[in-house]
Amino acid sequence: MKTFNYHTPKDIKEASKLASTSSAFLAGGMTSIPSMKLGLATYKDIIDIKHIKKLSGIKVSGKTVTIGATTKHAEVANSKDVKKAIPSLAKLAGGIGDAQVRNRGTVGGSIANNDPSACYPSACMALNAIIHTNNRKIEAAKFFKGMFETALKKGEIIEAVVFNIPDKSNYQKHPNPASRYAIVGVYLAKYKKEVNVAITGAKPVVYVDKDLSKALSNSFSVSAIDGIKLDSSEMNSDIHASGDFRASLVVTYAKKAVEAC
């Protein structure tokens, strides 16, 4: 790992000011530290935001669950409030990586990184989340731009993610056998007027599958999506799963998610 300057700003303003084109915020460090160790990324400045109290914590109000950016996966997984309001969100957090990763990794880091096979982006999409930053509020649909690419600007810090509580929801994941990221992750959320089926892992960036969402909005049942064949041409293909396999898995896990609701 190359040497870098380490900063511990006391508040969000200071943290934002320290940011440059060759800096990174340090939340859980579960993505940034391995990439630095492997020489895939080098930064002049590492800005540790873990100690900024305002960025952490869970709040459930009538219609929403708000999770502070530096809240750890394990905290979400074990939160009684989250389990009650959106059990599938707690389940998603509890299925990320392994215990070590869950005890360090954060929701803010996960969505800022926007790994194509990360779990949280699918929750944001399906649960119509609003990403609060130090400058603005961004709808999930406009936040995840492309592979490892988001709407965040330089120095912009995610403060919290606000999820809308659905009537029913479920998250299903086919884990990568090695890393346990999602080969395919299906987040299904049912609201009064719509059903959202958000898919991670299958394409370069998280997306809401229109066919599945529409079919389930019309009729919320396994049989409604049973025959659906997804186009695999745009799906990711790697040593762990071809596009065809992913396309099939999406439907399989969508069915499981419906069953589990």
Add this chain to the structure above:
Amino acid sequence: MASLVGSRVERKEDKRLLTGKGRYTADINIANQTYAAFVRSPHARAKIKKIDISKALKASGVVEILTGEEIAADKIGGLIAGWAIRSEDGSEMKVPANPPLAKDSANFVGEPIAVVFAESLDEAKAAVDLVKVDYKVLKGVINTAEAMKGETIHDGIDKNLCYDWLLGDRKAVEEAFAKADKIIKVDLINNRCVPNAMEPRACVVDYNTASEEITLYTTSQNPHLSRLIMSAFGGVAPENKLRVVAPDVGGGFGSKINVYNEEIVCSWASKKIERPIKWVAERTESFLTDTHGRDHVTHAELAVTNDGKFLAFKNETIANLGAYARVFGTVTPTYLFGPCATGVYTIPAAYTNVKAVYTNTAPVDAYRGAGRPEATYTIERLVEKAAMELGIDRTEIRMRNFPTEFPFKQTLVHTVDSGDYVASLEKAKQMSDYKGFEVRRKKSEANGKLRGIGVSSYFEACGIAPSAVVMSLGCGVGLWESSEVRFNPTGQVSVYTGAHSHGQGHDTTFAQIAADELGVGLDVVDVIHGDTDKGTFGMGTYGSRSLAVGGIAIVNACRKIVAKGKRVAAKMLEVSEDEINFKDGEFVVTKSNKKKTIGEIAFACYLPGSRDSEFKSPLPEGEEPGLIETSFFDPSNFSFPAGSHIAEVEINPETGEVKVEKYTAVDDFGRIVNPLVVEGQVHGGIAQGIGQALHENTEYDETGQLITASYMDYTMPRADNFPEFNLGFTCTHATSNPLGVKGCGEAGAIASPPTIMNAVIDALGGQEITMPATAEKVWKACKALKKPNSKAA
């Protein structure tokens, strides 16, 4: 006194290892040390045209940079192949030079080209980036099956062929095949595995400018052998000026048998730069440069009669050696493979032909089981397929071909001294509720799942030793083992062994043996290993040999101590030797019940005199003082553990996931010294074998880049991939050693891949599928299934 041998003694070393107090090579730091970082080839195959170190030399903190030029100029030898194998036509195998730093050409990604020594690791690594190597990139030879058709990698080695070896009688086999009712055929790939020891390789070297002695701390399974190789072949230093210490070592699985480039380079360089040197592999370096395992492509056939008798066996295998032939690289796919490929069966005629090829991939060497897992996979896939095709129950067809008498003269090479193959298969059937399988299959089917059952019966030849035998097969050294047992004046016992523990629990099991032999408590016995300056010589730990060879040297040294003790006791008790009986640590005069403890005898041996009786020695005339004995043990035969394993898997046809539902292992390891340790070894072995069968995916792309060089892509099995293992034992004693022990370290990894794959293939209605049976492969196979399988168990 209750016997310690046979009891579940908790591991003495666990207190140290589980509380973070283990002392591994990376924990060792020497004042004024420099840090080494290697420039490695990014190409699978390239000519090295020029190396420019000028910029790197000027970088901050750099002490020295050395390349293949310097190491060649100093006449430091390369890495070696430890076994010489002859081709069928009588010609000697072809082995390329393998210099510690590649000078003219690089032959696999990760091969060391140059080394930087700097004041800090960061500086060393930064300077590595500044070394400019001018390569001419060539087309690599990557694929095992295609290797003989590729460009010649090493000058003068035609078709990239190291040898074309034959064991057995082709003519007899062809004759038997002509008479067969049916011929069963399989095409198999035994997938390459990366050993993945938890502790990465490392070395710390300290050159003493006064004594001119090099001390090498290293992650080795066999420090004495390493010293011998480095001295005799590397020319690094004479043996008396080279001390090799392998302290706590965090797993080897065969990958730490070899003396590697880094150890030779750092030892040589420490003398050159007159500074201590430290090098610790990063995980990526481990993936790229640790010796890998397996990598066979096999076509095998079994000639059978309609009632399931095996008539003849043929095996045509291409074995990938990787870029170079290493210590056990050439013997693993020959004498460790061919003889065991006929399995636990009486098969009148057989042959195994192996073509060992070079490719531009990491060298392949012994990996837990070494050759015997490949052998067992071959025969057990054939046997299971034979049962399916003939419609005979898979256990019944095995029973029909088991030998009925021991010693069992196996088709090729081995005479198996003892065993009872029927007993272990019967026990495994009973423990696994084999009869109840159909009910469980139906239950799974009702849940939309496919359930399969698989059996594998295996034997293996381990306790790798008889020197006369192994040397006749081409081994460059004798494979005996030695021990020195020191009874200290104040009553503790130090047991020195040439074996090396890196997960096997020798601190405990070897102490149990010595404590029993000497009749002392476990707490006063210390087992010392891993240091060429401590104790006698030894060949190290691999091939499940530590107990069956090294343990017996301890027994024999202890028995020499007792024999001397008896002579001394006789003198002290004023009786003749044959009037004395040694039991539970006491020399007792049978008639009078007068006695001396072994501790008193030891004390007398070291202090042979007393104040009150002048000139009266307790030692018999001519007896030397002290109580230290040494023994070198060279057994008369290999040892032959055997057993039967049964697994059940459940497949989710929609996701392709395979879940191991039940795993039963019944093994015959002869006498068991410590059931707790043995169970641990079996668990680890099974886990490793299931890893190979279902998870571990070593993949090189067509240019020779290892695309699974990290845990993000290489699937290591984890605890949640396994069910509770159901273990049982049967026991027939080995006759080749006085304890009757056989060895247990590799058995799990030998038996489990075919057990699991037979179960997967059963669930898939007989469809062949290659290892690792990953989700996508299984999903595809499920799609090809017309209707759910309906084979009877």
